[in-house]
Amino acid sequence: NPLEKARYLGSAHTPAQLPPDGGFEVAFAGRSNAGKSSALNALTRQNALARVSKTPGRTQQLVYFEVAPERYLVDLPGYGYAKVPMDLKAHWERFLDNWFRTREALRGLVVVMDIRHPLKDYDRQMIDYAVARGLPAHALLTKADKLGRGQQAQAVAAVRRELAAAGAGGVGVQAFSSENKQGVDEARAVVNGWLEL
Ligand code: GTP
Ligand code: MG
Secondary structure, eight states, rough: OOGGEEEEEESSSSSSOOTTSSEEEEEEETTTTTSSSHHHHHHHTTTTSSOOOSSSOOOOSSEEEETTTTEEEEOOBBBBBOOOOOHHHHHHHHHHHHHHHHOOOOOEEEEETTTOOOOOOOHHHHHHHHHHHHHHHHHHEEOOSSSOOHHHHHHHHHHHHHHHHHHHHTTTEEEEETTTTTHHHHHHHHHHHHHHO
16 A cells, blocks of 8 residues: 555645645644654554654644655644643644644545544534634544444444534545544545545
8 A cells, every 4th residue: 555655755834844835735733642643653554653652732733744755644733732831832833723724735534533522612612623724634533442333333423424514525534543444445546545545
């Protein structure tokens, strides 16, 4: 799979640190501790690509991984966590907001949510942004290994229903587990499609 070629490219905390806005990028967003970095590692089949942390909310950077020339995966910092000084936080939010709204290379958004706690405020906000921009989005309901199959199916159906009611019915929704790799092939197909790999 092409995603297995991913390698760390660099991290951006300011616009000047970003790669040129000319390629194809897929962003991974989600609350702190939802399992974004673990999902990236599962999709790329690299256990130590994105750092997996039990201490949430530390990085305030866009972390770029290069899959192929001008094809990137971007690990966004977990939202819903505010262990940083206010001025830094304001700078960061402005940067992220701008990037998300104007980045032309951005081809798709993966929203990573704990299957037991999906669609919190910030998740909805990210999905709304994506819909408003006409950006395709895909929801990974991760940590599915924590639920039985029946409960998983219920959670997926509930999220689909809520998104449809919110005018985001085009957003894909699937169960996922970085732990046992459930749903990895399905998610890879979505990401590869967006990156035109
Ligand atoms: P931040 O970078 O802090 O925003 O967190 P993150 O969203 O990148 O989460 P991360 O991948 O670091 O995972 C957080 C915790 O959840 C870790 O302890 C992981 O081992 C655990 N975890 C992640 N995915 C899964 C999963 O699919 N199943 C289970 N059981 N645990 C998971
Ligand atoms: Mg992370």
